[in-house]
Amino acid sequence: MREHSVAAQQIEGLISSRRYTYKDIKRMTNFFQEKLGQGGYGYVYKGKLRDSQLVAVKLLKNLKGDGEEFINEVASISRTSHVNIVSLLGFCFEGSKRALVYEFIPNGSLEKILHFHIKPHNILLDQNYCPKISNFGLAKICPREESIVSMLGARGTVGYIAPDLVIKNIGGVSHKSDVYSYGMIVMEMVEGRKNVEVGMDRTSEIYFPHWIHRCLELQEELELHSITNEEDKEIAKKMIIISLWCIQIDSERSTTDTQVVEMLKGSVKTLPIPPNNLSSPH
Numbered sequence: 001m002r003e004h005s006v007a008a009q010q011i012e013g014l015i016s017s018r019r020y021t022y023k024d025i026k027r028m029t030n031f032f033q034e035k036l037g038q039g040g041y042g043y044v045y046k047g048k049l050r051d052s053q054l055v056a057v058k059l060l061k062n063l064k065g066d067g068e069e070f071i072n073e074v075a076s077i078s079r080t081s082h083v084n085i086v087s088l089l090g091f092c093f094e095g096s097k098r099a100l101v102y103e104f105i106p107n108g109s110l111e112k113i114l115h116f117h118i119k120p121h122n123i124l125l126d127q128n129y130c131p132k133i134s135n136f137g138l139a140k141i142c143p144r145e146e147s148i149v150s151m152l153g154a155r156g157t158v159g160y161i162a163p164d165l166v167i168k169n170i171g172g173v174s175h176k177s178d179v180y181s182y183g184m185i186v187m188e189m190v191e192g193r194k195n196v197e198v199g200m201d202r203t204s205e206i207y208f209p210h211w212i213h214r215c216l217e218l219q220e221e222l223e224l225h226s227i228t229n230e231e232d233k234e235i236a237k238k239m240i241i242i243s244l245w246c247i248q249i250d251s252e253r254s255t256t257d258t259q260v261v262e263m264l265k266g267s268v269k270t271l272p273i274p275p276n277n278l279s280s281p282h
């Protein structure tokens with residue numbers, strides 16, 4: 001068979017991961033007993049190797065071609081080794097049966113953890129490949145207030161730590177600075193502008209949060225370029241107001257993470273605009 005004449009040689013030469021028979025696959029998945037999920041290429045089953053290591057077995061369907069493409073893919077995946085990439089442990093290539101055996105990742109997908117309220121395409125990567133979530137419905141995604149704040153907290157990054165807190169703690173971080181960081185990041189996400197850039201350009205622009213605060217007080221339209229429908233505009237406005245509460249300079253009045261969650265749950269109509277006691281780098 002062509003599959004064995006062409007691909008089998010490549011398998012031996014190229015692939016470092018282990019080759020399993022279809023019988024092995026059936027045994028390790030206990031006859032496909034536990035389905036983990038489904039992707040475009042087929043079902044994924046939970047399995048166990050002889051040494052008890054748990055695995056995820058992707059059984060491929062709708063196979064086309066003679067297997068050369070499959071083998072090339074396996075070869076290239078097996079050459080990839082990175083802490084953030086699920087390891088391919090082995091594969092099965094036997095007649096029309098093809099499967100990939102991966103290390104089992106126990107805690108499910110980020111999508112599942114975020115209760116389906118954030119889609120993967122809303123998790124964006126910044127210039128340092130640091131994830132930023134571009135979704136406004138934060139109250140819905142995380143019932144635990146601590147995780148809301150720490151999820152988006154950018155500890156240690158200039159422009160995101162409350163300037164007064166940096167001075168007091170000599171760079172130390174706390175819940176207060178997390179709330180501040182959260183406020184800054186949300187404001188940037190909603191407005192699509194960078195605090196650090198605007199803050200440094202002192203000649204042509206006023207400090208970004210002050211500018212936003214002034215827009216709100218004067219009831220001017222915020223520049224929400226990508227938001228077109230009214231409902232999203234309301235949510236964006238709510239997030240902006242909350243973010244201004246988060247960056248209040250007055251430590252007596254500074255906002256706690258629990259208050260942030262309460263505000264997220266409430267309506268924008270009852271949300272007061274905070275005073276202009278905003279932390280600023282100047």
Ligand SMILES: Nc1ncnc2c1ncn2[C@@H]1O[C@H](COP(=O)(O)OP(=O)(O)OP(=O)(O)O)[C@@H](O)[C@H]1O
Nearest residue numbers: 036037038039040041044056086102103104105109
């Ligand atoms: N290594 C793994 N450990 C644990 N669960 C996994 C693993 N790989 C996949 N799964 C589960 O199986 C589901 C389907 O995975 P799969 O990779 O097939 O999805 P997909 O990326 O949508 O598919 P495709 O890219 O093939 O269209 C995942 O959402 C996940 O729940």
